Amino acid sequence: xxSRDIAQRALDQGNGIMRLTPTWVPRVFCVPxxxxxxxxxxxxxxxxxxxxxxxxWFASTTPADNGPDTSVNEGLSHIIVEGETVLLREAIDELQxxxxxxxxxxxxxxxxxxxxxxxxxxxxxxxxxHDDEFAAKVNAVGKPEAYYFxxxxxxxxxxxxxxxxxIQPGVTKDQVREVLSKFTDGDNHITDLSAAFxxxxxxxxxxxxxxxxxxxxxxxxxxxxxxxxxxMYQSLTGDKxxxxxxxxxxxxxxxxxxxxxxxxxxxxxxxxxxxxxAKHFCPPIPVAPLEEMRTQGYEDxxxxxxxxxxSAKELTILPGASVTITDGGPYGMIMMxxxxxxxxxxxxxxxxxxxxxxxxxxxxVSAEAAKEGVTITNPSQCDPIVMLKHFGPNxxxxxxxxx
Numbered sequence: 001x002x003s004r005d006i007a008q009r010a011l012d013q014g015n016g017i018m019r020l021t022p023t024w025v026p027r028v029f030c031v032p033x034x035x036x037x038x039x040x041x042x043x044x045x046x047x048x049x050x051x052x053x054x055x056x057w058f059a060s061t062t063p064a065d066n067g068p069d070t071s072v073n074e075g076l077s078h079i080i081v082e083g084e085t086v087l088l089r090e091a092i093d094e095l096q097x098x099x100x101x102x103x104x105x106x107x108x109x110x111x112x113x114x115x116x117x118x119x120x121x122x123x124x125x126x127x128x129x130h131d132d133e134f135a136a137k138v139n140a141v142g143k144p145e146a147y148y149f150x151x152x153x154x155x156x157x158x159x160x161x162x163x164x165x166x167i168q169p170g171v172t173k174d175q176v177r178e179v180l181s182k183f184t185d186g187d188n189h190i191t192d193l194s195a196a197f198x199x200x201x202x203x204x205x206x207x208x209x210x211x212x213x214x215x216x217x218x219x220x221x222x223x224x225x226x227x228x229x230x231x232m233y234q235s236l237t238g239d240k241x242x243x244x245x246x247x248x249x250x251x252x253x254x255x256x257x258x259x260x261x262x263x264x265x266x267x268x269x270x271x272x273x274x275x276x277x278a279k280h281f282c283p284p285i286p287v288a289p290l291e292e293m294r295t296q297g298y299e300d301x302x303x304x305x306x307x308x309x310x311s312a313k314e315l316t317i318l319p320g321a322s323v324t325i326t327d328g329g330p331y332g333m334i335m336m337x338x339x340x341x342x343x344x345x346x347x348x349x350x351x352x353x354x355x356x357x358x359x360x361x362x363x364x365v366s367a368e369a370a371k372e373g374v375t376i377t378n379p380s381q382c383d384p385i386v387m388l389k390h391f392g393p394n395x396x397x398x399x400x401x402x403x
Contacts, residue, residue: 014345016372019079028066035153089110104367127231144225147222151202165196166194166213169274170272171272185235190235211271309393318384343369
């Protein structure tokens with residue numbers, strides 16, 4: 001059976017809602033925080049040389065860029081229907097606007113975002129994602145991203161629940177260049193030039209390209225543009241040395257060794273802005289008055305709303321309620337709490353997942369189904385259903401414009 005046939009069957013079977021399989025991604029420079037429900041025996045299922053599995057990717061048509069040992073289709077989401085699978089990327093290529101809607105398909109000819117959990121015991125190194133201008137130099141696109149810290153997967157804060165963002169006002173480009181030039185000397189102390197912000201479950205941050213950041217050790221839900229460009233600017237995190245090759249990742253070959261180029265990648269005005277927190281911190285914002293929504297059996301909150309490239313919501317269906325929710329565009333979703341039904345599908349939140357095991361916690365909703373409305377029913381009399389929903393650009397005309 002062709003990819004198109006499988007994709008069409010999946011779209012038809014779910015009335016526009018397609019079931020996805022878990023997509024696990026290792027990172028060689030990270031130690032897993034063990035909060036993404038993977039079985040304890042499986043965090044190194046791909047072998048120690050690949051590093052621990054500390055990420056799960058959602059609604060991804062973007063391959064992970066994990067160096068020469070990266071496996072085939074790593075980072076790519078699969079649709080499953082009646083025991084057969086097809087890549088979400090292939091399904092979208094085949095069915096196009098039938099999945100994404102005319103506006104999104106005509107504008108991008110692809111699904112232009114994805115989301116993930118990243119789950120690290122310690123902080124990540126201070127790093128940067130290139131903007132479109134610099135990413136284009138290596139035939140890629142820039143990477144804005146955003147963070148939300150779901151309470152359901154943050155039973156502990158890890159080793160360092162603080163994130164370094166930006167550069168302290170008064171720091172000069174020469175100072176940054178100097179610490180970058182010491183990358184291979186051990187600890188280059190670049191975080192001495194930055195500032196750390198405490199992280200709180202149930203809140204988030206917006207992180208545009210060009211902003212230096214060292215994500216802290218909370219388990220993080222991360223909507224982002226469909227790209228995996230980055231460069232590590234910190235040489236030592238905790239007790240772990242960062243390979244020099246990651247400093248020059250996504251620099252053109254003729255710029256490797258040019259520390260001025262690395263400084264140029266930094267969006268200087270955003271990084272030294274003394275109002276950085278006010279402009280980038282994202283407390284949740286109700287989509288409508290809370291009491292009005294509660295009388296209908298649900299709560300819906302914006303959790304990512306400062307980017308033109310993506311957005312995200314946290315939807316709660318109250319115990320015993322059945323609610324039809326409409327949205328302006330296609331989206332991926334991941335269950336965080338509870339069980340019930342969503343359209344024709346059973347949905348549930350697994351406690352523990354073996355590597356390679358199927359789940360009923362992740363789905364992709366087509367544009368038509370989203371606009372017609374998805375009915376979610378919560379049969380529990382005590383436990384709410386909570387899900388996170390990640391959208392592409394221009395999915396809503398009522399998204400807050402803040403930041």
